[in-house]
Amino acid sequence: MKPSTGDRIVSVIIHILLIIIGFVSIYPFWNAAVISFNNGIDALKGGITFWPREFTLDNYKFVFKDKRLINGFIISVLRTGLGTAGAILCTSIFAYGMSKKELIGRKFYMGMAVFTMYFSGGLIPSYLLIRDLGLVNTFWVMVIPGLISVWNMIVFRTFFKSLPPGLEESAKIDGCTNWGVFFRIVFPLSGPVMATIALFTAVYHWNDWFAPGLYINNPDLLPIQTKLQQIMNSNIMTEQLKQMDSAAAAHLSSLRSVTTKSLTMATMMVATFPILLVYPFLQKYFVKGVMIGSIKE
Amino acid sequence: MTTQSAAVRKEKTRKKERYGRDLSLGRRLLNQWDIQLMVIPAIIYIFIFCYIPMYGLLMSFQDFSIFKGFWKSPWVGLKHFKAFLAAPDFWNIMRNTVVISLLRIFFGFPAPIILALMLNEVRNRTFKRVIQTVSYLPHFLSWVIVSSFVFSILSVENGSLNLLLLKLNIIKEPISFLDENKYFWSIIVTTGIWKEIGFGSIVYLAAIAGIDPQLYEAASMDGASRTRQIFLITIPCILPVIILFLILAIGDLLSAGFEDLLLLGSNPIQRPVSDVIDTYVYRHGVKTQRFSYATAVGMFKAVISIGLLAGANKLAKKTGNSLW
Numbered sequence: 001m002k003p004s005t006g007d008r009i010v011s012v013i014i015h016i017l018l019i020i021i022g023f024v025s026i027y028p029f030w031n032a033a034v035i036s037f038n039n040g041i042d043a044l045k046g047g048i049t050f051w052p053r054e055f056t057l058d059n060y061k062f063v064f065k066d067k068r069l070i071n072g073f074i075i076s077v078l079r080t081g082l083g084t085a086g087a088i089l090c091t092s093i094f095a096y097g098m099s100k101k102e103l104i105g106r107k108f109y110m111g112m113a114v115f116t117m118y119f120s121g122g123l124i125p126s127y128l129l130i131r132d133l134g135l136v137n138t139f140w141v142m143v144i145p146g147l148i149s150v151w152n153m154i155v156f157r158t159f160f161k162s163l164p165p166g167l168e169e170s171a172k173i174d175g176c177t178n179w180g181v182f183f184r185i186v187f188p189l190s191g192p193v194m195a196t197i198a199l200f201t202a203v204y205h206w207n208d209w210f211a212p213g214l215y216i217n218n219p220d221l222l223p224i225q226t227k228l229q230q231i232m233n234s235n236i237m238t239e240q241l242k243q244m245d246s247a248a249a250a251h252l253s254s255l256r257s258v259t260t261k262s263l264t265m266a267t268m269m270v271a272t273f274p275i276l277l278v279y280p281f282l283q284k285y286f287v288k289g290v291m292i293g294s295i296k297e
Numbered sequence: 298m299t300t301q302s303a304a305v306r307k308e309k310t311r312k313k314e315r316y317g318r319d320l321s322l323g324r325r326l327l328n329q330w331d332i333q334l335m336v337i338p339a340i341i342y343i344f345i346f347c348y349i350p351m352y353g354l355l356m357s358f359q360d361f362s363i364f365k366g367f368w369k370s371p372w373v374g375l376k377h378f379k380a381f382l383a384a385p386d387f388w389n390i391m392r393n394t395v396v397i398s399l400l401r402i403f404f405g406f407p408a409p410i411i412l413a414l415m416l417n418e419v420r421n422r423t424f425k426r427v428i429q430t431v432s433y434l435p436h437f438l439s440w441v442i443v444s445s446f447v448f449s450i451l452s453v454e455n456g457s458l459n460l461l462l463l464k465l466n467i468i469k470e471p472i473s474f475l476d477e478n479k480y481f482w483s484i485i486v487t488t489g490i491w492k493e494i495g496f497g498s499i500v501y502l503a504a505i506a507g508i509d510p511q512l513y514e515a516a517s518m519d520g521a522s523r524t525r526q527i528f529l530i531t532i533p534c535i536l537p538v539i540i541l542f543l544i545l546a547i548g549d550l551l552s553a554g555f556e557d558l559l560l561l562g563s564n565p566i567q568r569p570v571s572d573v574i575d576t577y578v579y580r581h582g583v584k585t586q587r588f589s590y591a592t593a594v595g596m597f598k599a600v601i602s603i604g605l606l607a608g609a610n611k612l613a614k615k616t617g618n619s620l621w
Contacts, residue, residue, distance in 0.1 A: 004522050006522055010523070018415055018424075019428075024491065025435055025495060026434060027457070028446035028447075028450055029435075031457060035449075045455075046455020048455075090338075090342075094335060094339035096335055097336035102332070103329065104326055109340055112348075113340075116347040118548075119351065119599060120350065120351065121349070121350025121351045121354055122350070122354070122578070122592065122595035122598075123578055123579060123591070123595060124591045124592045124595060125350035125351070125352075125356070126350045128353060128588065147342065148342050153339075177331060178331045178332050182335075207437075208439075209439060209440070209556075210556060214583060225441050226441075233563065271439075271442065272442060276437075279433065279434075279437050280430050283429075283433070287499050287503070
């Protein structure tokens with residue numbers, strides 16, 4: 001059947017709207033990237049939109065010379081790596097146990113877990129708990145509170161339940177224990193769901209600036225996002241200069257083309273790059289993951 | 298070694314078969330110690346990190362002091378709840394919270410649905426793919442970065458939006474979007490839509506993909522145009538998913554946002570329009586350390602939220618699409 005004229009007009013409008021949405025989605029990022037590659041003093045004159053006017057790598061040179069930012073970057077990498085690996089391991093083991101029909105007390109455990117999705121103690125009691133546990137000002141405050149996620153447990157459990165039961169049975173006949181079955185058979189089969197949850201967890205860890213800002217005073221332990229937030233909050237060049245080591249300060253004065261804004265933009269690009277590198281390739285997985293999660297709502 | 302343990306297990310299963318449910322609870326637990334071991338540590342973890350803070354809510358009925366601790370702090374009944382209800386900011390905060398949330402539901406909630414419906418009409422797979430990938434991007438950026446984008450785009454001096462509006466001759470003078478409170482709600486809601494529209498559409502696209510294609514065939518045989526099919530088939534078919542998310546959104550009515558409001562509304566001048574329950578709790582609890590008072594405010598919110606969720610669910614039950 002040929003599309004009617006009305007349908008064709010609608011189709012054209014839809015395509016135009018989608019192009020606008022696509023453009024608006026990417027423009028702020030593009031613009032920031034362009035400014036980060038532009039001479040900072042020149043950028044202050046404004047008017048930079050799609051292309052750099054005076055191309056330079058100085059901003060990036062400066063960022064990569066600033067030990068505090070590099071340190072923040074390393075903390076972010078460590079935190080994301082450990083936090084994600086730990087969360088995947090703990091949550092998937094929990095979910096595997098919960099997927100067993102014969103588990104005694106399963107309903108009770110499930111009720112206890114699901115209740116926390118609807119009701120929580122809130123910010124202040126949690127804050128005091130973290131304090132009482134002695135996690136304040138430690139690296140682990142960024143890892144431990146995220147180890148178990150009820151939501152992810154449900155996603156994992158749904159996936160484990162969908163695996164053919166024959167697999168486990170045959171492994172058990174061969175003498176595998178439940179833990180053995182989990183690590184040798186179920187875990188390797190869970191690639192897609194692991195990839196999804198790993199992506200979401202990693203993105204959470206990488207982007208979280210609030211918890212470190214709340215619990216950590218030691219600047220050497222702050223991840224890049226919190227550093228970025230503090231830089232933007234202070235937004236005073238002199239303060240940055242004061243805190244910088246003298247070599248970097250000397251370097252800055254020799255560059256003369258770097259401003260707080262261009263520097264912030266370059267730091268932002270560095271802080272976003274790892275995510276940008278990963279998410280487009282995991283798309284088909286997380287689309288599936290979101291579906292499993294929403295079915296099980 | 299393995300054969301031996303296998304034999305032991307066989308023995309166990311045989312026993313189980315013979316005795317069935319007659320085995321005592323302790324015995325049965327012992328028999329499945331390995332799977333219990335997978336679950337119990339996590340349950341203890343949940344108990345510590347989720348249930349102890351819930352117990353900590355009780356300090357909203359105390360004058361909690363860090364030095365005296367939870368057990369020795371004096372009980373004061375509803376003092377902090379009354380103080381919040383009588384606080385000069387109370388109505389302002391409630392208004393901001395509810396208005397921002399309602400604006401989000403009204404404008405932000407339909408946005409991903411509309412995007413999904415539009416994407417579904419695209420036949421060219423590459424085009425669809427590119428738009429999808431690009432629209433997911435903002436979801437993966439942190440609020441720190443997004444807020445700095447907002448400040449940069451909306452800036453009076455050479456912000457891209459002002460440049461655009463000037464070029465199109467819509468305005469004569471650059472607008473200081475960030476310094477005037479009247480723009481704040483629009484900024485916060487638009488930013489929220491911008492960040493989540495693409496990612497939010499995934500769920501609806503999945504629901505649309507699950508619709509039986511025969512429905513469309515039948516409709517086009519009956520002469521319904523593609524555009525009419527959207528309204529006659531696609532939307533009614535994904536309605537259960539829409540209602541489900543609407544229930545959750547209503548349950549979150551008092552969560553107007555936190556990180557975004559904290560960052561975009563960081564300027565104290567904007568507090569009359571940017572302060573919501575969550576940011577208020579943060580400021581009073583963490584910044585000025587009025588722990589009991591802030592906990593009381595947080596609890597006030599949590600209780601109302603549960604009520605709203607239950608209420609919305611009850612309404613949805615009438616249409617047969619409830620959460621539980």
